[in-house]
Amino acid sequence: MISCTExxxxxxxxxxxxxxxxxxxxxxxxxxxxxxxxxxxxLQKLLNDEGLAGCYTYWSHSLNEEAADFTMILDEERGEFSIEMHKCPSKGMLLQMKHMNPHHAYCDHCPALYKPIIEKQGLTYDHEIDGDNASCKIVIKKLEK
Amino acid sequence: MSQESPSRKMMTRKASDNKYLHKDFHLSMNILLKYIYENYGTDQMIRYLKQYTEAYLGSLNKKMKTGDINSLAEYLTDIYQKEDWPVDIHVTGEKIIIEQKTCPGISQIKAKGETPCPHYIETYNTVYNTLCQNTPFVYKIEFFDEETGACKQIFERK
Structure with a gap:
């Protein structure tokens, strides 16, 4: 068995x-x-149903289940959603495992997964990743008219 | 100053605020297995599972090479506990018998309306046979229900 914790x-x-x-x-x-x-x-369904607020709903669920260390802000007035990932549970776990090396571009899968879905909804997706410290920042915005 | 308003919401969490249990990872795992299976075939899927086991469970395999059955029992008990999954694990000095009525992976995949990858049993068979490589232990599956993942598994000394 491969546990979901593995x-x-x-x-x-x-x-x-x-x-x-x-x-x-x-x-x-x-x-x-x-x-x-x-x-x-x-995520795609939540964005369809709730718009930008769907980001908050989606990541509230997944980041809590993944026991992440984060700050997440939804500012509807500014049309902006952001996640400050202080300690990514996934990359953090890989960095702690001294007996195996993480994939050299492990963090790249996050923007690869989320960016196309976000942009399909007419939103912008920007990110900064500090993989060595298991931290990153994501900013999702409504396009300015 | 409050940072919350009707149009602004904020959430801050520490890792210690939550239990680490994201069952949808079983879905992602299934997508990975299906991708390898559909693009490269069963043999390559098995090769991937061997690679994963050798990398991730290499240190447990080393302990097992010394004949240490307790480390294996602790590992198995721990992963089921972390999954919050009912299982019967019976340990003697020579043998570990694991009986489950359903598999946590198959259950979650089906609960979300998906289909487990063909040969899903290899996440047991290949992983645990690889774990036993060059150790005094052998692994066998006495039965495995592909629909539910109900099974009886045995690790025993050769």
């Missing part, structure tokens, strides 16, 4: 495996398929 190392090794089969292009193809299939009934 998913992160399984995914990191999965990225290595897929990249070994077809390089970065193949890995990005997988991320794209994952984005379409995994997020269609969750």
């Amino acid at each position: 998913f992160i190392p399984a995914y990191s090794e999965g990225f290595k495996f897929i990249e070994s089969m077809g390089g970065r292009d193949e890995l990005e193809k997988f991320w794209s398929e994952l984005s379409n299939s995994y997020l269609k009934n969750s």
Whole structure:
């Protein structure tokens, strides 16, 4: 059994495996398929139903279940949603595991998954990642008219 | 000054505020397995599961090489506890018997309306056979219900 609590190392090794089969292009193809299939009934549906507020609903659920260390702000008046990830539980777990090396571009899967879904809704997605410290910042905004 | 208003919401959490249990990771895992299976076939899916086990469970495999059955029992008990999943794990000096009525992965995948990857059983069979490689232990599945993941698994000394 691969427990859901062991998913992160399984995914990191999965990225290595897929990249070994077809390089970065193949890995990005997988991320794209994952984005379409995994997020269609969750983030994409919430964005359709709630607009920008769907981001708050989606990440409230997933970041709490993932026991992340974060600050999340939804500012409807400014048309902005942001996540300050102080300590990413996934990258943090991989950095703690001294017996295995994380995939060299593990953090790249987040923008690869979320950005296309967000932009499809007419929103912008900007991010800054500090993978060595398991931290990042995401800002999602309504397009200025 | 309050940072909340009708149009502004904020949430701050520490890692210690929540239990780490995101069951939808089973769905993501299933998508990964399906991707490898559909693009490269069963043999490559098995090769991936071996690679994962050797990397992630290499340190447990080392302990098992010394004949240490307790580390294996602790590991198995721990992952089911973290999943909050009912299981019967019976440990003797020579054998560990694991009986479950359903698999947490298959249950979550089906609850979300998805289908488990063909050969999902390999997440047990390949992972635990790889874990036993070059150790005094062997792994066998006495039965496995593909629909629910109900199964009886046995680790025993050779």
